[in-house]
Amino acid sequence: MNRIGISIKPNDARACALLCELHRWLVERDCTVFVDQKLETCIGCATGCDRLPVAEMPDKVELMIVLGGDGTLLHAARDFIGSETPILGINLGRLGFLTDTPVGHMFDVVEQILAGNLKTTRHFSLHAEVWRGSEKLMSSRAMNDVVLERRGGMIGFEMCVNERFVFRMRGDGLILATPAGSTAYALSAGGPIVHPAVDAISVVPVCPHTLSNRPVVIPADEQIELHLVESSSQGAALNLDGIEMLRLEQNDRIVVRKNGYISLVYLPDRHHYYEVLRTKLKWAGQVETR
Structure with missing residues (x-):
């Protein structure tokens, strides 16, 4: 080199x-x-x-x-x-x-x-799109996490995996984290630590308004869709790797899927x-x- x-x-x-x-x-x-x-x-x-x-x-x-x-x-x-x-x-x-x-x-x-x-450790990234009706507002990538977060009051959203309904939640938001991101914001929110060799995405609720919502780990090849069904007057936001990318409105949809790899050397x-x-x-x- x-x-x-x-x-x-x-x-x-x-x-x-x-x-x-x-x-x-x-x-x-x-x-x-x-x-x-x-x-x-x-x-x-x-x-x-x-x-x-x-x-x-x-x-x-x-x-x-x-x-x-x-x-x-x-x-x-x-x-x-x-x-x-x-x-x-x-x-x-x-x-x-x-x-x-x-x-x-x-x-x-x-x-x-x-x-x-x-030697290198390969970490997969995430690709996120935001849709408002039939219009794609944004397309970007994240190495650590894709975060749906409130900007004012509590937000409500639904999550589907491969077009199958998983849950509806009210709270402060949701973190979708790669194994590399499992030791970042997701860990602070109570999510699991995921070894880099595990091909999975952590789904971590942020301050859910119920005791029944818990983190879950799903296969990385599955497509995740979040539908914002309730928000305050301040709306919500999409955050990628700690950077706010877009302000969201009620009924916006976020589609997240596995993306390309990054090689870290050690x-x-x-x-x-x-x-x-x-x-x-x-x-x-x-x-x-x-």
């Missing part, structure tokens, strides 16, 4: 300094470096690098490095859906489930990856999914010596 793309958390002095340091380090190893075109304030020290929109990088780079937290990685990863280009996340945030490489190990990890010592001797869970979630207990 010698064509490397880099994107960082915007307006972050620490990330900017690390970008310049990483760029010089890569150039010394005869790599061609492409830096996110939006980071104009960070590339003065990265003399000689090529500026390129992240959307064009999947066809140009062999490795994408993201410096920041999970939100930064999610933003960059949207353009890599369906690409085989691996993404390495360097954690400058807090938990960092997706960006699980500590910044202190950045150069050691990148050096091993450049030498070919890497080192075989540094990454263990259950160890990541224990460390990030601070699970108590340890192995007993017998």
Whole structure:
């Protein structure tokens, strides 16, 4: 690998300094470096690098490095859906489930990856469409989750899977999460942690106005449709990976289905999914010596 793309958390002095340091380090190893075109304030020290929109990088780079937290990685990863280009996340945030490489190990990890010592975990994404009658208002993708959420008072909606009615609910909303997204908003709302190897979507109600609505995990290949049947005067909204995409009105429909994959890179001797869970979630207990 010698064509490397880099994107960082915007307006972050620490990330900017690390970008310049990483760029010089890569150039010394005869790599061609492409830096996110939006980071104009960070590339003065990265003399000689090529500026390129992240959307064009999947066809140009062999490795994408993201410096920041999970939100930064999610933003960059949207353009890599369906690409085989691996993404390495360097954690400058807090938990960092997706960006699980500590910044202190950045150069050691990148050096091993450049030498070919890497594996990837493939995460599927979700594709969401919004329909108002026969008009398609929006079509977009998410790596973590698709969220129907209230903007004012409680909302009411129906959910169907493969055109079969599942339930009708009143509450604050609903989260449809991939396994990668199961440790994000869905986990905070009481959803299950789903291993990346499990091909499934978590359906997690947000503050349902009944004790009977509970999270459920369904096969990822099934199509989900949400029908907004009740909303307040403020309406509702569709949120993809933490970004509000569209204001919704009563009777709007959201259709969600499985989409292309994203490849996250890790080192075989540094990454263990259950160890990541224990460390990030601070699970108590340890192995007993017998």
